[in-house]
Amino acid sequence: MGATERDSYHHGDLRAALIEASESIIREEGVEGFTLRKAAKRAGVSPGAPSHHFKGTRGLLTAVAIRAFERLGAELAILPASGVPARNLRVQAEGYVTFAARNPGLFRLICRVDLIDCQDQDFREASFSALAHYRNAAAAYFGEDPPDRAARIFRPYLASAFATAHGLAHMILEGRPALLFDTPDPARTFIETTLPSVLLATWPDRHC
Template identity: 40%
Template sequence: MPLETLSTVMGQTYHHGALREAMIAAAETILERDGIAALTLRAAAREAGVSHGAPAHHFGNLSGLLSELAASGFLRLRQHLLDAVNNAEPSQHMTGLSRGYVAFARSAPGLFRLMFRSEQLDWSNQALSAAGGGAFAMLLPEASAAEAGTMPLTLPLLGSAMAHWSMVHGLSTLLIDGRLDAVAKELSPGIGVEALVEEILRSGVPQSR
């Protein structure tokens, strides 16, 4: 039976689309558990319980698999941003975006790092470029208008978005790398990393919109 029609391995039955999703999920499991160095096509196939040829059939090579995994990460990041904004007061729009960004990074640190390792990703991949662009558009001060195509992407608008992204991405990276832990120890007893993060967000995020 052709792989693209059906694959039954280890007692599980995968249709074509489900098999692809299973391999992406397996790749993320390896990434978070063992790190990027352990993530190979064979390892992903083994983790998903499918034949060694399955990843190459669906993704071509390791860059193809990593690019699709990163695309799924950008879709999830965008959803985190949307959820955070929906739960924030209008005056706290930008802080809400920042909280969503930080929450995503902390929820999947391995995936977060992969999403910005451009040397391992194929940005000509349509799914990756679309998902990455959609997530970045959420960081624009007027995200809804920009996404709808009703607002030109001016230099001030792009500069504001890049400044916000630089701050929140740097904060997220410091957090998942454990760099804020030592700093937080210098604070008074009972005041830890979470309080420091909130203070950074209050101090560093402009409240436009």
């Protein structure tokens, strides 16, 4: 549970262990509870060891953010797709917000551009790939071709398709639902009650 036991002087796969440890810390204590020393301790190494595998704290957090985007992408990928574009877009948006609500630490991390190396190619690739299904659903709904990898990510219609869900996600993480509901899980209640009607108002379509 605490520091990982280790028999040899070398760790074996410290890089992976640090990412794993960091993700756990962020899940348990949030991004603000994360420190490089904690991650090193949890992986069973000294505070200076991580520097051989990552460019400082930022490098490690960038790697964790990449994993977070991969998890988001995996969740969006398995959502059911119907023949109704509006419904598909709404399912993707709801999945996006649900991911943020269920993984507040990870979602906050991928939005903390001050903590991450946003120029990192793997990071940019991961952030692009994660939203593939969402993007396709939006393109189908708005009747446009989905942008390819070389094209700019955000077109006006895409901004529209992302902004509402992104805003709702942040509202949840900023604690708005707790002001509204006294249920055991206010965020869940928020998603189940407020969100569908919001998406309905944003992208009205009686075919859903």
